[in-house]
Amino acid sequence: MTDVPDRLGRMVRQAQATGRIPAVSAALHRADRPLWTCTVGDTGNDTPLGPETVFRIGSVTKTFTAALVMQCRDDGLLDLDDPIGRHLDLPAHGDATVRRLLSHTAGLQREPHGDVWDSLRAPAVDEMLADLARVERVLPAGRRFHYSNLGLALLGEAVARLRGGTWAEVLADRVLTPLGLTATGPHPTERAATGFLVDAYSDEAHPEPPADFGAVAPAAQLWSTATDMARWAAFLADPAAVDPDGAVLSAATVEEMRWPLTPTDESVWAAGFGLGLILVPQPERVTHVGHDGAMPGFLAAVYGRRGGQGTAGAMGCAVLGSSGTGVEVFDLSHRLLAAAAEHDPAEIEPWRPGPPAPDHLRGVPGRWWGEGFEYVFSWHDGTLRARGADDPAGKPPAVFAPLPDRPDVFRTVSGREVGELLRLTRDERGVVVRMHWATYRFTRTQETFDGYDFRVGD
Template identity: 55%
Template structure:
């Protein structure tokens, strides 16, 4: 089913407004969904009078980190490392080897933001050997796990970790494990000849000065890649709906989980394992977008999906000052879903709950709050009666007679124990040690 004309017109208006109001020389956008054909749009001058189009490459900056993070999780899934390992268990470093892989992925390592030196002032970018040698000069600016502190140096080291574990360069591993399997042929380490020129747009005139394009060399795993809006929207859809031959859904869901917030006052963005987590809306309309923004001289990028919905959006622009580029993907997702809602899948008849556990189903109370337990799609699940629609249920797996384990959602990892009366009927339950009863009860 094609996207509705109303939705495509609304999405196009978002990009036209962005380009005109924030004076972006060239901008490209795309939305892809699993339930209908995608949408794409490009506008502006990509350089030397060349119109921007669907094939125009832009630099995506730190969106590169999402690829590096998935590569690290692939290595973890294959048993080559553990996220709580110290990085020097796998990569020889002259300093900071005690930092865990997990803390680097979620930017809580405390490592300084950039490689040693004044890279962004001098554009003197270290090669692989020099970057690793100069780690000895880098500072631990915070204690590990003290708070969120963004570190390009940390992700550069993760790229070297990938190389050390596979015996191949980060770029080769990226190509073999992600770009080729996912068909992302427009995503490259170096720009093609027709790539967009990046600009600094003057604040008080219509003049735009070209920014230099340069190779990040030893820090490539942090921000090197170039891509098109179409490829990045497909990558965003992959983050929402992974190919199990590339990475397990459970692994990506692990990457989604926010473990730290970026702003201790506003709490507008959280950070998982290499992925940003951005709440959208409020109340019953609450949703969560997953993805990453990127910036390099002359370029900004936003690449996002919506958790629980098979949709991805990307907006890439050739201005380093148009902040609306990074908020535009969220607007595209919202407009696409509002004006062209997800197809409602028909409910189908399923099997009954196992007879011995039919007594679990229905409404229960704990701590004065109401929960609903259901048997659906072959498993037991539970939701708070007050949960917003977008909140995932807790899902349980059978572990032993009258014992379940929470495998995802609320209280993940905790036990659900079933207690029966003399007649064998379910009397009460304990979930994460809290008593669940059929009516409201005090702790007494």
């Protein structure tokens, strides 16, 4: 059987050949294996192609701007429900909220005023802000998903002003340097590949002109390597492993960013948007989180993998290509992640006996009934948990944390009814005889809502 690196390398070579992409660079990051890289083709210039080759990553840039926004939120500099006009002096559309701009539900038109993609001349910051008076809100705010580079550009400028620097300076100081993403930046280096448009009816590859995105840089300006981007994807999937001290963002904040706020298609729920992140569901409760990117001559796909059997910690993949039409790049990142999890799965940790539930909770583990359905409460890994008796094996349980000043009251911290309270009721002997979860009554036997016990009957 072909070993996994060879299998993955063959997938990259096939995508490069099928997609007729002059250069492809792929990398796979995971906590339990050495970094895997593969490059195919050539740069189109005098520099050799290798893992250090720099490609334009386009809209993957948005994920970095989103991280800067969330840092500002965590530091108390803004609220996600603030109107953007609270942080920028705007002639129009100042009521668009930070949250809606991050999730592409603010309704703003896609690009700044003018024919940016015709002239390849992006506006300066002052020009972009002044021209907002000529920009359309093409949909009512909150109505539905509508992708907007302009929206992320506004957020990037707000972050820059709140931090007292340029967007690029703030990004380098607060994200790139702490995570060691030394090859990532707003400008190409001497190791940059040339971007091409490959002719549809011949093998000729036309070099694309370089384009500086000016004020719209926070939406699409960055250049990087596949190795840097695989690490960034791993951070988005498993921040606690990549950034254990939370120097960039806490794991809870990244989890908030990953929650889907809108589908991108009302009929085919194949992808959604969180706070600046694309979420792509996979079979068996697996999610790929990250972003795609496209700029003249370049395509990029940067995704981390969460959930499912075989998924390793800090698992992220990046595929970068030097063709504006080599769409095989987009699917390849997802296929590499799936193949790695299937053919080189993470090690299975052995089960070991643990301590029993605390004395005051000894009567809770077991079967309970609520709303006519059966639930199983259990004690695992030092926490009280619950799951429906008929839940599929891969569905995560609800997990409860005790309130420090109320020993018989717990907060649901993950899973079903997250955020809601679980209250225990005891009889005169101190035995737990009833529970209320999100105010619904849970009893040891199946009962109607008015307390009729089927086991006892009339």
